[in-house]
Amino acid sequence: MIAAVRGTRDILPGESERWQYVEDIARRLFERYGYAEVRTPIIEREELFAKGTGETTDIVQKEMYAFTDKGGERVTLRPEATPSLVRAFVEHHLEQQMAVPKLYCLGPMFRYERPQKGRYRQFHQLDVEVFGVEDASIDAEMIDLAWSLVRELGVREAELLINSVGCPVCRPSFSAALVSALGEDVARLCADCRRRAGTNPLRIFDCKVPADQPIIDRLPHAVDHLCEACATHFSAVQQHLDAYGIPYRISHRLVRGLDYYTRTTFEILSGSLGAQNALLGGGRYDGLVKVLGGPDRTGIGFAAGIERLVLALPEDAPIEVARPHVFVAAIGDAARREAARLVKELRSAGLRAQLDYEGRSIRSQMKTADRAGAPLAAILGDDELAKNEVTMRNMASGDQTPIARRDVIDYIRLASADEGAPMAQPE
Numbered sequence: 001m002i003a004a005v006r007g008t009r010d011i012l013p014g015e016s017e018r019w020q021y022v023e024d025i026a027r028r029l030f031e032r033y034g035y036a037e038v039r040t041p042i043i044e045r046e047e048l049f050a051k052g053t054g055e056t057t058d059i060v061q062k063e064m065y066a067f068t069d070k071g072g073e074r075v076t077l078r079p080e081a082t083p084s085l086v087r088a089f090v091e092h093h094l095e096q097q098m099a100v101p102k103l104y105c106l107g108p109m110f111r112y113e114r115p116q117k118g119r120y121r122q123f124h125q126l127d128v129e130v131f132g133v134e135d136a137s138i139d140a141e142m143i144d145l146a147w148s149l150v151r152e153l154g155v156r157e158a159e160l161l162i163n164s165v166g167c168p169v170c171r172p173s174f175s176a177a178l179v180s181a182l183g184e185d186v187a188r189l190c191a192d193c194r195r196r197a198g199t200n201p202l203r204i205f206d207c208k209v210p211a212d213q214p215i216i217d218r219l220p221h222a223v224d225h226l227c228e229a230c231a232t233h234f235s236a237v238q239q240h241l242d243a244y245g246i247p248y249r250i251s252h253r254l255v256r257g258l259d260y261y262t263r264t265t266f267e268i269l270s271g272s273l274g275a276q277n278a279l280l281g282g283g284r285y286d287g288l289v290k291v292l293g294g295p296d297r298t299g300i301g302f303a304a305g306i307e308r309l310v311l312a313l314p315e316d317a318p319i320e321v322a323r324p325h326v327f328v329a330a331i332g333d334a335a336r337r338e339a340a341r342l343v344k345e346l347r348s349a350g351l352r353a354q355l356d357y358e359g360r361s362i363r364s365q366m367k368t369a370d371r372a373g374a375p376l377a378a379i380l381g382d383d384e385l386a387k388n389e390v391t392m393r394n395m396a397s398g399d400q401t402p403i404a405r406r407d408v409i410d411y412i413r414l415a416s417a418d419e420g421a422p423m424a425q426p427e
């Protein structure tokens with residue numbers, strides 16, 4: 001047997017319905033907020049993420065599935081979607097085509113991380129981005145969209161964290177304040193943090209090493225070092241969130257692992273997830289579009305992990321597994337031909353119909369009907385053919401009723417109205 005690659009997994013029937021449920025709710029919600037889908041390639045030029053996600057990030061330094069293709073070009077499987085959506089926005093001049101460029105995409109992302117529950121090497125994200133809106137009301141609307149997603153999915157124990165990481169005006173002085181507050185303590189931090197202190201001190205807040213935590217807890221907070229414009233923006237975001245009635249907590253540790261964030265950052269956690277408790281994360285990235293060769297436009301968005309949303313669904317989420325409306329059983333060659341015709345008619349009428357392919361006994365066909373979960377069987381034999389009828393069997397009670405061949409579709413529709421059978425279209 002050849003097993004799936006470590007850190008990847010198959011989403012099998014039984015679970016794939018849960019994915020469809022999450023994706024359907026997300027799509028309908030995003031559309032209500034004015035977002036349109038973009039499907040970007042899974043493979044991109046490596047430099048897109050080196051420039052976009054950032055050279056100093058763990059993602060770019062350690063986790064990319066990057067390689068040289070047969071034409072000698074450096075490419076990578078995408079580790080996240082934001083740089084791809086920015087590239088598509090710039091490459092196709094979407095701002096000339098859309099009143100407000102609000103885009104979403106969903107699909108697999110690839111990071112060479114240590115696999116564990118809720119963390120995979122191929123995982124899937126829902127990604128939402130809007131370009132060119134500077135006002136704090138869009139930050140709040142984006143957070144509201146993320147919160148609504150989690151609420152509409154019925155996720156319990158969700159908590160919203162927000163922060164502001166400032167902008168290129170105030171970030172340097174905050175970084176300097178961090179380094180000076182660290183002082184001699186920098187030597188006592190882990191190797192990653194010592195490196196971060198030199199390259200991007202803000203990233204020290206991402207550290208999970210227990211021994212570092214007491215030192216990190218004493219560090220100054222970004223929100224106390226914001227320039228006036230960033231402080232005004234952050235308080236406006238909070239006012240909007242208050243007006244929406246969305247509960248949140250300011251987390252000074254929330255700097256997020258990517259280089260491009262400016263001002264607002266946010267995350268939604270769920271206590272039901274265990275160690276990998278982040279359902280989604282996002283923020284504003286006002287410099288990124290320009291860095292990637294586009295016009296000077298602001299951006300804000302978030303990415304949610306679909307695996308984690310699926311894991312966090314409540315037990316009683318109304319997830320439907322599509323059972324057949326009817327199983328058509330047939331005895332004899334003539335009846336089997338008629339059964340195939342009937343199944344085709346039923347399917348054309350929008351009903352889910354299955355049949356036996358192997359000419360098995362009626363007993364074993366009834367077993368198959370049961371295993372498939374069909375509430376009804378339509379039985380065809382020589383008798384039925386002679387009378388132009390079908391015997392309809394209620395699989396639960398075993399009751400059988402003869403029905404005229406031409407009335408079969410209506411009968412099944414009526415009998416399975418609770419199963420979501422489509423009603424007849426007026427002719």
Ligand code: AMP
Nearest residue numbers: 118119120123278279280281303304305
């Ligand atoms: P990020 O792009 O790192 O900000 O992650 C956004 C969201 O994607 C996280 O909150 C997780 O829900 C999900 N996520 C990130 N990395 C992984 C992974 N390796 N496996 C599963 N989900 C992930």
